[in-house]
Amino acid sequence: MEFLVVAIVVLVAVSVFRYFRQRTYLKVLTEDQFREGYRKAQLIDVREPQEFDKGHILGARNIPVTQMKQRLIEMRKDKPVYLYCQSGSRSARAAQLLHKKGYEDINQLKGGFKKWTGKIKSK
Incomplete structure (x- = not known):
């Protein structure tokens, strides 16, 4: 039982640390903020091709x-770089990878594509 409590505390501590570290290099933008800047940026959908x-x-x-x-x-x-996925978790993972590779201006759409109300294109 003690081990389980310690393991849970460690997991929570690691998650909190990652969250705050990520905030130093990833800007999470509202849809309006995202819309203001994405045309002058690299707009990347990190979902799988069938979702795209x-x-x-x-x-x-x-x-x-x-x-x-x-x-x-x-x-x-x-x-x-402006990233988005369906809800935000994959774009956060992509941002972490880009940060490690030296990218500096990394932005993410808050809530992901499912919260987007702007223009879309589909095949």
């Missing part, structure tokens, strides 16, 4: 988080 085809933000490129390491060459470090 069902509907995505107009002008977005699809680079799934599962392929991001191999496709970093497609992204510039000198331009802001």
Whole structure:
């Protein structure tokens, strides 16, 4: 029982640490803030291709988080990166990877695509 309590406390501490560290390099933007800047940035949808085809933000490129390491060459470090996924967890993972690779201006859509009310495109 004691071990379980210690394990839970450690897990919570690690999660809290990651959350606060992530806030130092990832800007979480409301839809209005996101809309203000994404046209001058690299707009990346990190969902899988079949999700992207069902509907995505107009002008977005699809680079799934599962392929991001191999496709970093497609992204510039000198331009802001605007990320989104369905709800926000995959784009947070993508942001962590980009941060480790030296990207600095990383932004995320709060609530993800499911909260987006702007223009979309689908196949």
